[in-house]
Amino acid sequence: MRIAIVLVLALAAVAAAKPSTAKRKTAPDKFVKAAGEAFGAAYTADQNGDLPTALGLYQKAFAISPHPSTAYNIADIQRRLGRLTDAIRSFEIYLALSPDAADRKGVEALLDQLATTPGSVFVMSGSPSDPKSIDLKTAYLLFDGKILVKPGTSPTTAVDGGPNLGFELDLPPGRYVMEAVTPLTYGMSTCIVRPGERRVCSIGAPPRTDGAVVISSDDRQLLVVADRTEQRQASSRVHKRFEHPPGRSRLLIRDHGFECAPLTFEVPKNGDVAYAFVRVVEPGSRPRCRTLDITKHRLRFDP
Amino acid sequence: MKWIVACVLAGTTFAAAAPDVPPYQWPAKRKPPIEKYSVEALTKFVDAVIADKAGSPYDAASHYRSLLDDGHASTLYNLADVSRRVEHYPQAVEFYKKYLAALPDAPDRKDVERIIELIEKRPSVAVIDGEDPDAVIFFDGKLLGSSPAIVMPSPGRHTVDRIGPTSYVHKSFSAFLAHTEHVAMRYEEAEGNVILSASPTMNLVGTWEDGGTKFQLRARFTLAPGRYETFVKSATDACNKIAFDVPAGDDLTYVYIDVKPGEDKRFCKPLIATRQTVRLPR
Numbered sequence: 414m415r416i417a418i419v420l421v422l423a424l425a426a427v428a429a430a431k432p433s434t435a436k437r438k439t440a441p442d443k444f445v446k447a448a449g450e451a452f453g454a455a456y457t458a459d460q461n462g463d464l465p466t467a468l469g470l471y472q473k474a475f476a477i478s479p480h481p482s483t484a485y486n487i488a489d490i491q492r493r494l495g496r497l498t499d500a501i502r503s504f505e506i507y508l509a510l511s512p513d514a515a516d517r518k519g520v521e522a523l524l525d526q527l528a529t530t531p532g533s534v535f536v537m538s539g540s541p542s543d544p545k546s547i548d549l550k551t552a553y554l555l556f557d558g559k560i561l562v563k564p565g566t567s568p569t570t571a572v573d574g575g576p577n578l579g580f581e582l583d584l585p586p587g588r589y590v591m592e593a594v595t596p597l598t599y600g601m602s603t604c605i606v607r608p609g610e611r612r613v614c615s616i617g618a619p620p621r622t623d624g625a626v627v628i629s630s631d632d633r634q635l636l637v638v639a640d641r642t643e644q645r646q647a648s649s650r651v652h653k654r655f656e657h658p659p660g661r662s663r664l665l666i667r668d669h670g671f672e673c674a675p676l677t678f679e680v681p682k683n684g685d686v687a688y689a690f691v692r693v694v695e696p697g698s699r700p701r702c703r704t705l706d707i708t709k710h711r712l713r714f715d716p
Numbered sequence: 717m718k719w720i721v722a723c724v725l726a727g728t729t730f731a732a733a734a735p736d737v738p739p740y741q742w743p744a745k746r747k748p749p750i751e752k753y754s755v756e757a758l759t760k761f762v763d764a765v766i767a768d769k770a771g772s773p774y775d776a777a778s779h780y781r782s783l784l785d786d787g788h789a790s791t792l793y794n795l796a797d798v799s800r801r802v803e804h805y806p807q808a809v810e811f812y813k814k815y816l817a818a819l820p821d822a823p824d825r826k827d828v829e830r831i832i833e834l835i836e837k838r839p840s841v842a843v844i845d846g847e848d849p850d851a852v853i854f855f856d857g858k859l860l861g862s863s864p865a866i867v868m869p870s871p872g873r874h875t876v877d878r879i880g881p882t883s884y885v886h887k888s889f890s891a892f893l894a895h896t897e898h899v900a901m902r903y904e905e906a907e908g909n910v911i912l913s914a915s916p917t918m919n920l921v922g923t924w925e926d927g928g929t930k931f932q933l934r935a936r937f938t939l940a941p942g943r944y945e946t947f948v949k950s951a952t953d954a955c956n957k958i959a960f961d962v963p964a965g966d967d968l969t970y971v972y973i974d975v976k977p978g979e980d981k982r983f984c985k986p987l988i989a990t991r992q993t994v995r996l997p998r
Contacts, residue, residue: 479755479758502762502763505762505765505766506758506759506762509748509749509758509761509762509765510749510758512748512749524769528769528770641847641848641903644847663849670898670900671845671864671898671900672845672846672847672864673864674862675849700841700843700896700898701841701864701866701896701898702845702864
């Protein structure tokens with residue numbers, strides 16, 4: 414626990430004057446004084462186990478007069494309250510305010526740990542009366558191309574007792590492309606998972622989307638096209654379910670206009686779906702086709 | 717890979733250097749705030765750090781850019797670092813230099829100057845691609861393989877040939893240190909069993925006839941099987957004849973014509989031709 418502000422205030426009250434010459438210290442700045450009082454109250458509330466009150470008072474102290482110790486204590490309480498995203502931000506503020514902090518390495522290790530703490534997601538669709546609702550028990554549910562739920566899995570109610578049916582999933586933090594593929598349709602949505610936090614992600618789809626192929630990606634700069642005509646029209650097949658002639662097939666991938674190696678796959682003809690997820694391994698880099706990681710599945714459905 | 721390429725004659729040494737780790741792959745190196753930031757600025761700085769750590773370098777750069785008016789050295793350094801990692805090299809160099817200007821006594825001045833030097837002197841890179849996914853690429857007369865291809869050419873003029881089952885494109889481009897060149901080659905329909913390509917130093921183009929046979933330079937056309945000997949264009953353009961065989965069958969004959977090193981003459985060109993056979997899928 415950081416009590417540096419309290420110590421600063423106490424020291425400021427002590428006058429170290431020599432007998433011969435008056436050398437008084439000025440009274441503490443009114444803002445430092447007010448921040449010190451809020452800090453002290455927060456400290457007491459924290460010791461009493463009243464974390465919400467302690468957090469509010471520390472935040473008040475920081476807003477009045479920012480200090481690294483206050484930032485640290487805010488982060489520590491946010492961590493204990495399970496608000497890990499806020500805690501990460503506050504610990505970063507602490508490190509920014511105190512670049513030479515003796516505990517820098519320890520805080521950085523803690524930051525890594527917090528940033529990778531899995532979060533949980535409740536995936537649901539709309540009510541049955543919603544035309545865009547998906548029958549989840551018939552669906553493959555994929556996150557960034559990874560199958561997390563297969564058809565035949567019955568959805569459950571949420572752990573918090575909400576009325577909707579869905580699936581509770583634990584996932585590493587990140588921004589995910591969430592997709593549902595059923596015998597009848599295809600839906601896609603974005604789901605953000607935050608460290609240690611629980612979120613609800615909803616997915617819907619048109620009542621019917623035909624096709625034996627689904628192509629997906631986590632990068633908007635990627636084009637997947639059938640031929641150079643589609644390429645020149647920038648008409649991408651990403652996040653679409655479409656018909657394609659059965660058998661061995663190939664689509665062209667373009668990244669920022671650069672040619673990548675073609676995507677090859679086998680198109681089924683018995684109602685199954687060929688699925689491919691193209692993930693960009695190198696974020697950001699531009700002047701060429703970036704390194705791609707392609708995950709393929711054959712999504713099997715009963716005829 | 718459906719193509720089988722038989723290299724019949726070896727050519728000159730390929731100029732591409734062994735690739736070192738490029739600057740964008742060097743690890744992130746962020747600085748904490750060196751100078752005093754306002755709370756508002758510090759918050760933006762922290763947002764940038766968090767975005768960068770979360771794998772969103774463009775968001776990080778955007779946050780850092782919102783702080784540029786303050787001129788803080790840490791902001792300038794971190795923006796340079798992010799720019800380097802997303803391969804925005806001119807911006808990276810700009811902000812590394814601004815960092816040094818903002819902090820004349822920077823303890824890492826030598827390191828930063830070295831980074832600037834390495835970025836400014838990094839090898840040329842050429843990304844060669846196009847619209848025909850079945851094409852193979854020849855670079856300065858040497859087979860690179862299927863498209864797309866990345867090479868690190870020596871500075872100067874270079875030739876690219878892109879050959880597909882029913883296409884052929886020929887291009888020349890200039891390579892410069894620290895530059896990335898995108899050699900994008902559109903689909904151009906062409907049929908035939910022979911390609912006569914040529915180096916950029918040979919500034920000859922067009923067609924000519926020799927003994928009743930029509931030849932085309934930098935083009936794909938058809939010749940009957942047999943041995944051919946001809947002056948390129950004319951006996952006044954070329955000092956010597958080039959010779960090559962066209963085999964019977966479906967193979968494609970690729971001939972690369974270059975000026976003999978050190979023998980360029982004023983009134984005619986002493987030429988050397990290398991032939992390779994490209995087996996096309998049917």
